[in-house]
Amino acid sequence: MRLGVATPLKDARQGALLPRGLRYKSLPGLAASAAAVVVAWLIHSTVPVMPFLTVSVILGILCANLPGTSAAVEGVLQPGLVFSAKRFMRWGIVLLGLKLSLLDVAALGWKTLAIVVGIVLLTFMGTLLLGKALNLPGDQPLLLATGFSICGASAIGAMSGVTKTDHRDTVIPIALVTLCGTLAIAVLPALKGPLGLDTVQFGYWVGASVHDVGQVVATAQTAGPASLAVALIVKLTRVLMLAPMVTGAALVGRFRRRRTANGAGDTGIKLPPLIPFFVAGFMAMIILRTLGILPPVVLEAAGTVQDLLLAAALFGLGASVQVRALLQTSGRAIMAAMLSWGLIAALAFAGVHII
Template sequence: MSDDDHLDHEVPTRVKDEPAAVPAVHRAKTAGPVMRRGAAISLLPGLSLALAVAVVGTVVGKAFPLVGGPVAGIILGVLLATWVRPGARLRPGIAFVGKRILQASVVVLGSQLSLAQVVRVGTDSLPVMIGSLTVCLVAAYGIGRWLGVVGDLRTLIGVGTGICGASAIAATAPVIGAAGAEVAYAVSTIFLFNIAAVLAFPLLGHLLGMSQHVFGLFAGTAVNDTSSVVAAATTYGPASANYAVVVKLTRTLMIIPICLGLAWLAGRRGRGTSQAAAGRRLNVVKLVPVFLIGFLLMAMANTLGLIPASAHHGLSELSVFLITVALCAIGLSTDLAALRRTGPRPLILGACLWVVVSATSLGLQALTGSL
């Protein structure tokens, strides 16, 4: 008998009471939940750390409204990461928070918007709003290239200045796949010029003799972050604050077309020249990030009155807290050495864009007869 015949005919005996082999399908069914539970458990340390830092950041933000929770959170995260670099046990949860919680915060942000507000701000505000944004994005591309600022960081500073500060950066970062260091640098740059705007804009408004309506439009289109818009406009007067908030929320809607455009460009850059890649060109669904669809649906729900007015404050607080948690995680994953290697050029870009947007807003108001 050959060795092959021996192998073919030999039947191994099974010890009595020994369980039969578990079928592969059953193993796959049981392994899946176990692996998912294991992956979820691995997120807890980093998630818990980000939440703890976010709570402290929120307290600091409440004590110093000019700073705000999100900026306080990212600063605390960076400081903590500098003192004790997060190890391998913390990194999965930190990465999850920096991406998924960031996207969730953008979805919740949509609950603050009503598409009807765009109509109520009047035709006089739309040219200033859209014109300022267009000039800002063009300037970000041109000046950024001239300064040698890399593409993703240039984009983040541009949308942060042109749309709505940290919220726009939060929405844009996952679309273009920006690194944590770039997000941290962009948010820090936007924060610096938010502070400058809050301090300087009311003085400039009084110097130019702006009315409450004019200053509200100026603050709503030229100040980056919503909290800073409120701070600057409230300093000028309550009527200015009310109008500025409406302009700012309407301006925030620009997140949708800008991010969709960036998603389309990112999709084009990621595709090769093969026929298979070309066949994916019409797959629009893959170009639309799911969280942006959620953002739009939330805004539509608010427009239709499906979100009660009594829930707006709570949802606004939730959105800010989620952004704070996400930015804490980004701060915890920030490499300050990489920021130092980036140099001062992104900061110069932020300064240039701040001046460009402010001048454009005033110039367009003068052209439309509002100023």
């Protein structure tokens, strides 16, 4: 068992390719994910300041650590939770593309667009270097860099799908990006006045620095609808960076695998795809939204389905987090996350004044 995470049933990684008997074993975990999504939705409806997806992660962490549920999470529920964490995450990322129109991005103007892209790239490289300097294990530096610079847990899920990172190794980055994004809901509005930001400037700052879309909504709406509108457009522009960043990681992965195969004289090694299918689907959905051929009712329904899929996926990932072991073993990861959060907030604040 790895410290900080529960040990999943390895065969559950095969999802729909499992024998029928093992697929039946996924049903309890899938049912638990569905129930958790309902509870998270009710909590969010009652307390709108709590983002739906953030609540889903928290519920998963609670279930993994409370005495009455932890045994089931590590036992009978495990296959379905792993399926939710991997498959639902990818389907949700595909539908996420329907939230983004290239026309909205173009409306920002080249200067704002260049600043937003610059913030993403500088945060990504800065966090990656921080993670490596702090000797974080495995793909943690890459996953933290992706999550903090682009769109939180969804971006981490997309990148881990390309790098073939074991889902157990994604839970610490997801827990940390969720923690910082949740803190931003309280911290950023409190800083609006002291920093002298007007409503529109605050929207730019939130959209350029807060991680998850739901957290952006919860933070920016405290300054009114104008701030929220600006924050969402800037945030979704960051989401657009998901496709090139993940595709770039896929290309690097192919190059490394090919070089390894050539060095070993193995010509039969299987290379990862140039563009993962879910990233291609994400880009296709962006094109559909930009063309404007889908009626509003379809977009609204797709948005609801996307939220439900991502909520189920994040509950499954949250259910892998063991808080006691996490606190004992992840001091360097926590330091990297806090430094990255400060970095993107500072870069976004500077960007606001350049705009």
